[in-house]
Amino acid sequence: MSAVIIVGASHAGVQAAASLRQKGWQEGIVLLSAEGDYPYHRPPLSKAYIAGEKDEEQLLLRAPDFYRDQEIDLRLNEPALSIDPHARQVVTGSGRLDYGKLILATGSKARTLPLPGAEARGIHTLRSIADARHLRSSMQDAENIVIIGGGFIGLEFASTAVKQGKSVVVLEAQERLLTRALPERLSAFIGSYHTTKGAMFRYGALPERYITTDDGRVSCVQLDDGTTLPADLVLVGVGGIADMALIEPLELKTIAGGIEVDAHGLTSTPDIYALGDVAAFHNAYSNGAMRLESVQNAVDQAKSAAEHIAGGNAPLGAVPWFWTDQYDLKVQMAGLPRPGTTELLRGDPESGAFSILQMEGDRLVAAYSVNRAADHMASRKLIAAGQSIDQRMAADIDTPLMKAVAVAAVS
Structure with a gap:
């Protein structure tokens, strides 16, 4: 039997590899990563890592020896370039890899805002450890920080920046925080708590353009009402979109902005699974198909898929749960x-x-x-x-x- 190839060394990808071995899978496992770093926890990036409370070794999902000991062929800096479903091969920069089962765990990409001046230095998104390194370095000399988007990433980073003594303004397009995720009473509580700590909020605020200095660094954010906010660092935290770049030739069914999967993570094409942020499914606790961007969901889906690949039957049925740490x-x-x-x-x-x-x-x-x-x-x-x-x-x-x-x- 050919190897299981996992595209994406995300929480879902690493858990799938580990669970396959736990379930007795004896064949090859190849884990392809587009990044050069060993797979890591993402939630601490906006909090403990940026704050300097955790170093990079403490972020690792597994120690480097784990992959060798479990005979998981982790290939860093080797992204999948394309997938040939007819030949059952994944194409990378080093050649073609045959697969018996294919797992897509490509995650999501940060949304960007195509505003005038968006190429300026000092404007950041936060999705990867490389992003976090750059952001942490930029924070050292920043005084005025503008965060575009009052979602979980934006609020977590706001709490980290305020604790470092920065002036922080959060721009939220809606009339309250986390409209789709939290009850109004709780979003009001969180906003008020941030305010008592020193963060400032502007609701119903839409950025129109970035004002830059002569050397190409951001200096202000101009809103659609003409207001300008001083900013020597901007974090754009307006959500993520599933990374679907590889799926077009696979002709997989899609729904709710992701790849449609069943309770085992199986797509509309036999032997191809999709997990984590890129997967959309009919959750037993929701009224329709949806993508769930959470570590818990990624891990649970990976366990279910590994069980299915190994010949078992453990459909996903866990209650979705999430968390956020702020102050x-x-x-x-x-x-x-x-x-x-x-x-x-x-x-x-x-x-x-x-x-x-x-x-x-x-x-x-x-x-x-x-x-x-x-x-x-x-x-x-x-x-x-x-x-x-x-x-x-x-x-x-x-x-x-x-x-x-x-x-x-x-x-």
Whole structure:
């Protein structure tokens, strides 16, 4: 049997390789990486790495010896250039590689803004460790930072920059932060918390162009209302798009901006799988197909695909969950929001530790916890079980959330 070739040494790609070996896969595994660095954790890039709290060795997904010991042929600086599905080959700069199974784990690319002056020095995106190195170096001499986009990357970087004493302005095109990801009450809390720390926000703000110095460095961001904001460093954090550059000749079905896959990560073409940010699927906890850009989803999909390739059957069914660290806040999310839910507040936001539970009748469908790790873990279990809960008990911050199930079950 030919090798499994994994295109992309992302969280999903590395986990797929590791899980294949754990499931007893004895054939070859080739892991192609477009980057020259050993595969690394991405979430700390906007926080601990930029802040200097973690070095690059601490970011590694696996120690370098792991790939040798597990006989995983990790090829750094060797991106896939094209894929020939008829010959069942992946073309790289060093030749053609035959595959028996192909895994696409190419991730996503940072969106850019094609504004006048966008080529100026001092304008950054943050997706890779190379981006983070450049950004960390540029921060040393920066005083005025403008962040375009009030999403998770932008807010995490804002908290890091504020803690370093920088002047920070966040531009958000919507009227509140994280409109699609968080309930309004929580987004208001996060915005207010940032403000108390010194960050400034402009809502409904659209950048129109960058003003540069004579030597080609950004100096200001001009908004569509004519306002100019001083900026010697700009982070563009307006989301990501799936990296679909290789899939055209594969004629794979696509949906929701990604490659359509089933619960095993299998695409519309036999023996080709897609995982992580590039994959779109009908999640059991959503109302339709979607891409989920999260480490948890990438890892869970990779485990499911590896099981399937190795001859097992473990379809993806895990509750989606996410997290973000900003200042001393750990915000954890479980489930996916749905229209028509009611909200239950558990705790007092003024205390800095609370949860917002979204209910569909007496079932919990999504939960958002701030510095309440136990609530988060309980929520994941409750959502997965689909059990009814007693809302009065669930709202009582002094009652463990799991206890609400027992009360409901015997009432």
